[in-house]
Amino acid sequence: MDESNAGLVDIVREYLDVNERMRDLFVHFRGGTLGFGPVRDLFADDERSPLFRLKERCHRLFRRRGSDREPMWRAELFDLAVGSLFHEAMKFRENFYQQVVYAPRVRALRDGLGADHAEGEELLREFEKIQTAAEARMDEALQETEALLVHTGDQLWVLLSGTQDGLITRYLLEQRARIDQIHPVGLDQLLAEMHGDLAPAHAAAARSYLESAHFGHALAAFEAAGEDAGDLSRLVGYARGMQSFQAGEYAVSLEQLGGWLDAGVGAGDAPHVALAHSAVAHIDRLVKDEALVACAEAVASRLAEVAAGQLVAADSAPSLARERK
Numbered sequence: 001m002d003e004s005n006a007g008l009v010d011i012v013r014e015y016l017d018v019n020e021r022m023r024d025l026f027v028h029f030r031g032g033t034l035g036f037g038p039v040r041d042l043f044a045d046d047e048r049s050p051l052f053r054l055k056e057r058c059h060r061l062f063r064r065r066g067s068d069r070e071p072m073w074r075a076e077l078f079d080l081a082v083g084s085l086f087h088e089a090m091k092f093r094e095n096f097y098q099q100v101v102y103a104p105r106v107r108a109l110r111d112g113l114g115a116d117h118a119e120g121e122e123l124l125r126e127f128e129k130i131q132t133a134a135e136a137r138m139d140e141a142l143q144e145t146e147a148l149l150v151h152t153g154d155q156l157w158v159l160l161s162g163t164q165d166g167l168i169t170r171y172l173l174e175q176r177a178r179i180d181q182i183h184p185v186g187l188d189q190l191l192a193e194m195h196g197d198l199a200p201a202h203a204a205a206a207r208s209y210l211e212s213a214h215f216g217h218a219l220a221a222f223e224a225a226g227e228d229a230g231d232l233s234r235l236v237g238y239a240r241g242m243q244s245f246q247a248g249e250y251a252v253s254l255e256q257l258g259g260w261l262d263a264g265v266g267a268g269d270a271p272h273v274a275l276a277h278s279a280v281a282h283i284d285r286l287v288k289d290e291a292l293v294a295c296a297e298a299v300a301s302r303l304a305e306v307a308a309g310q311l312v313a314a315d316s317a318p319s320l321a322r323e324r325k
Helices: 003-030 036-042 050-062 072-113 121-161 166-174 176-180 187-195 198-211 215-246 250-263 270-280 290-307 320-324
Strands: none
Touching (some): 003 036, 003 050, 003 121, 050 072, 072 121, 166 176, 166 187, 166 198, 176 187, 187 198, 198 215, 250 270
């Protein structure tokens, strides 16, 4: 798996968290119910903050890429957008702190001194000027932060549209409701831009699920891809066989894996062959049925031969039905 693709998934995850929390923060601010705690946590200048983590992940991933990575302008613009979003948010935090922490203290101090107490009056007036300026700057920073959040989401969309990676695609499918909040046209349009159509997108997700041994999810993705899964459809038998193995349905597993071998194993299926062989080779330790064990040994033998590059004829190994006779 390409580390940069895994890194991009982490960036999308952080952005979705930031997007939801910032929108919620704006609602509470305008409703007059926002305290400093949520602002402090979201806009912190360290790893506690998802916005800080988003900024740092972008810097690490996009600024280390070479010029041969296509197309760099998408990544660079997104990195700049995230950096600008972070700095505007920090401006809002500082000015909001002035309003909700310093301003009440200044008012309380003035009320405590009373109108006839002249000591410190000049400094108190200066504090009030600072508070008035901070309020204006806070409103400006809020508007800029909101606008940048939208623009950052738009640029993330552009960035994602330039990849066809299955790991990224499957994560987007898992986060459909949250992705739909970023752009009005919704996830299906993004997947079509990434893969040319929805079916290839689901097929790419299916392959990624197989690589991670999430066989149930892979089967659901294959079903969504339908007939357009193309050559990948031969892996449905593998996915069903391995899912059945995980469920302890060993007879079904062997039948499905046998059918997969009958259909022909692709050149890029070596990891699947190795995993299937490892599973089937352990069936004799899991069951006492001699016929089932014999069939498992036959399927394991075929898998070993395939792994060695020696494809055998479809009828060279006994089926489970024949073994049980």
